[in-house]
Amino acid sequence: MNQSTGYPLSPTIVHLKRKKQIDSLRVFIKDVREIHAGEYHVFFCSGNRELTLKIQLPSDFPTQKPLIWINPVIQHNWVTDNGRIMSPGLVNYSEHSDLGQIVHSIVREMKKLPEIKSYPNGERSGSETFPSASQQLSQQQYVPIPPFIPELESLSKNQIKNLSEHEDILHQFVDELPQAEAVATDVKNHLDNVEKIARNIGDLKKTLTNKRQLILQHYEKLNELKLEWDSSSTQHHNLSQCYLPNNIEESLRQAATLADEKSEEMAEVFLSGQMDVDTFLSSYTASRTESHIRKTKEEILHKQLQELQRLGY
The missing domain is CATH 3.10.110.10 (Ubiquitin Conjugating Enzyme)
Structure with missing residues (x-):
């Protein structure tokens, strides 16, 4: 179709x-x-x-x-x-x-894509990768766990025994360790980062919704313009067919035939006594003149078309 x-x-x-x-x-x-x-x-x-x-x-x-x-x-x-x-x-x-x-x-x-650069051990540069939010979190550097705890090494056996026997004292000792403070700070930073990512995602969702609505509006406008174009194209096609030389010739022939039929009808009306002489002569002469003009134009156009056909147009 x-x-x-x-x-x-x-x-x-x-x-x-x-x-x-x-x-x-x-x-x-x-x-x-x-x-x-x-x-x-x-x-x-x-x-x-x-x-x-x-x-x-x-x-x-x-x-x-x-x-x-x-x-x-x-x-x-x-x-x-x-x-x-x-x-x-x-x-x-x-x-x-x-x-x-x-x-x-x-x-x-x-062809505008950048080249793929090779690196030792198959590593890629950070500028060529686009990690997701979860990858960004998983790639964060956590506070390393040292092989020994100096504060624990300095305790006596009795103090260590006291820590093992009293859970509240052990918790207090752990909370005061520099490593524990660094971990707490690290966790807080990660939570802040997660909240920031969540806010960014919310903003992006709003932007995406607005752009999706804009695309739908543009799509509807595109459909309207397409329908208008289809209608105009069909109208243009029909008009171009009407003004083809062969169609014009046929229209002149039909118009001349109609004028002849009209003059014959006038003659019948006049012969039946339903029309006076002056009216008949005026109308009949106009109709025959119109028929003659159309036949003359049709004959001239027909000869021109034959000549063009003979010349190969």
Whole structure:
């Protein structure tokens, strides 16, 4: 079904449009390989990466949008978790989009990715990783536990025995240790960090909600504009058909026939005595003149069209 006119496209038109899109892909992209009917692979390098775009064309392409994946899967706001590409050109796809330009913009965007740097022991620099909030917490440095406690080493056997026998004294001793104070401070810092992350998440949720609402509004506006465009396109198509030279010739022929019929009806009315002479002569003459003018225009246009056809236009 043609989205712009509402009428089904013939197989020939669909095939021509599909071939035109594939030809456009080969024009914009040099290294395109056809794996089998409806599937194409594009190979390119981004920094020190070797990437492949897998392009699948549905049976009703270009009416239906193409499906594009990237391998290996990379981190990019156009790439989903399973490697599917959701570029602006694909999101806003219509049957009038150009496949070659869409794929070219994807390749150009992917080539902007930074190179993957290698480090000893497989370590990565902090600027190239994007840890989640839980990873950030798990990577925090905790206060190390020393192999011995100096304050405990300085106690006598009786004092140690006293600590073991009295839990309240033991708790007080532990709370006064510098290590315990450092752990308490460390725990407080972590709690503050968690609260800060929670507040940031709340703010991001509000931002996400607002942006989602804005996207929905834009999507509704896009649908309205698309309907207006489809209506205007259909109206333009109908008007262009009306003003084709062959259609104008046919309209003149029909108009001349109508004028002849009108003059014959006037003659019948006059002969039946229902119309006076002056009225008959005025109306009949005007109708015949109108018919003659239309026939003359139709004949002139017909000769012009024949001459153009003879010249190969």
